[in-house]
Amino acid sequence: MAKINENFTKLPGSYLFSTVARKISEYGAAHSDADIIKMSIGDVTLPLVPSVVDALHKAADEMGVQETFRGYGPEQGYDFLRDAIVKNDYKVRGINITADEIFVSDGAKSDCGNIVDIFAKDNKVAVCDPVYPVYVDTNAMSGRAGDFVGGKWSNLYYMVCNEENGFLPDLPTEKVDMIYLCFPNNPTGMAAPKDYLEKWVGYAKENGSVILFDSAYEAFITDENVPHSIYEIEGAEEVAIEFRSFSKTAGFTGTRCAYTVVPKALTVDGVSLNALWNRRQCTKFNGVSYVIQRAAEAVYSPEGRAQTQANIKYYLENAKIIREALQDIGLTVFGGVNAPYIWAKTPNGMGSWEFFDYILDKTRVATTPGEGFGPSGEGYIRLTAFSSREKTEEAMDRIRKTLK
Numbered sequence: 001m002a003k004i005n006e007n008f009t010k011l012p013g014s015y016l017f018s019t020v021a022r023k024i025s026e027y028g029a030a031h032s033d034a035d036i037i038k039m040s041i042g043d044v045t046l047p048l049v050p051s052v053v054d055a056l057h058k059a060a061d062e063m064g065v066q067e068t069f070r071g072y073g074p075e076q077g078y079d080f081l082r083d084a085i086v087k088n089d090y091k092v093r094g095i096n097i098t099a100d101e102i103f104v105s106d107g108a109k110s111d112c113g114n115i116v117d118i119f120a121k122d123n124k125v126a127v128c129d130p131v132y133p134v135y136v137d138t139n140a141m142s143g144r145a146g147d148f149v150g151g152k153w154s155n156l157y158y159m160v161c162n163e164e165n166g167f168l169p170d171l172p173t174e175k176v177d178m179i180y181l182c183f184p185n186n187p188t189g190m191a192a193p194k195d196y197l198e199k200w201v202g203y204a205k206e207n208g209s210v211i212l213f214d215s216a217y218e219a220f221i222t223d224e225n226v227p228h229s230i231y232e233i234e235g236a237e238e239v240a241i242e243f244r245s246f247s248k249t250a251g252f253t254g255t256r257c258a259y260t261v262v263p264k265a266l267t268v269d270g271v272s273l274n275a276l277w278n279r280r281q282c283t284k285f286n287g288v289s290y291v292i293q294r295a296a297e298a299v300y301s302p303e304g305r306a307q308t309q310a311n312i313k314y315y316l317e318n319a320k321i322i323r324e325a326l327q328d329i330g331l332t333v334f335g336g337v338n339a340p341y342i343w344a345k346t347p348n349g350m351g352s353w354e355f356f357d358y359i360l361d362k363t364r365v366a367t368t369p370g371e372g373f374g375p376s377g378e379g380y381i382r383l384t385a386f387s388s389r390e391k392t393e394e395a396m397d398r399i400r401k402t403l404k
């Protein structure tokens, strides 16, 4: 008789954003007049920029012509995109990453989840608390998290991020092997300065740990002291894997393109993780389509760059509008300066699901309850800056009028 992967049965409820979506749609169904503004899941709303759309059209035309038609592409990504990434995301910052260390994929979510394939089950995994749930759930699915007891996984090491530590977790007090860091952070929207990341690289070197660095939101960094890549830290290429995405940078949430950097200098017990990841990708993945990779390449053209940067500026302006409105009604607010997420403390010690329900009911604005990101997210809600300007302003007007 076939047996299932028992680890899946240990997962609590559904994936956070599915639960939130269900709650919003149930509320909408029960209040048919409700004009709900969604500031919950971090999904972009501005359309793809003109240079990306031009590249999509051009590449689609090439696929319809015998001479330029392409079948299977390289599993790791086409050279034209890998070279553009190296040149524009790394060389310009003085980072010596080479094209064969870049693996193009359909999303940072997939890569952050799939990377666990190349690590042993008995690694001790450290996650921030609160945390992007993909890191936790995928380790649970692969049997590395233990059992879910009292809101926590028994084998995970939770690194509390709170007001006291400025949402920058302390180094672990016990030895951990795999460390997930996400900066600028989802969900708190807080960014990490260089000297802080240096401590982590030092820790990883001393303990033989691997840092899994999610920098999906690096394009939103406005502060000059904040590194865009973990490889801006000396020696990080020996201890860190980096995940990047075109989703939030260039509005590719529906188009799907991202990449992961696995440096050749990164080895565990003398084994190259670049070689392992390459082996995994070649077996389980057939690459991102040619058309989409040409679209991603266009993000790096001078026009593409200017157009996507204008969109990021637009979202950051939304973030400012949200921050100011929440501060006006007396909430303590974090993030939203180097990131598209705003992390707000609930008033009067209200629970985060309670405050989520309260705001939804009183203002028809949907947020994400902090507790969904982990126990230390209790007492907070997250809002995203990815709505249109009009909806952001409307939502904040409602919040000001109703909750002041």
Ligand code: MLT
Residues within 6 Å of the ligand: 040, 041, 042, 043, 109, 132, 186
């Ligand atoms: C979020 O809302 O946290 C993001 O949309 C998640 C993601 O990028 O998968």
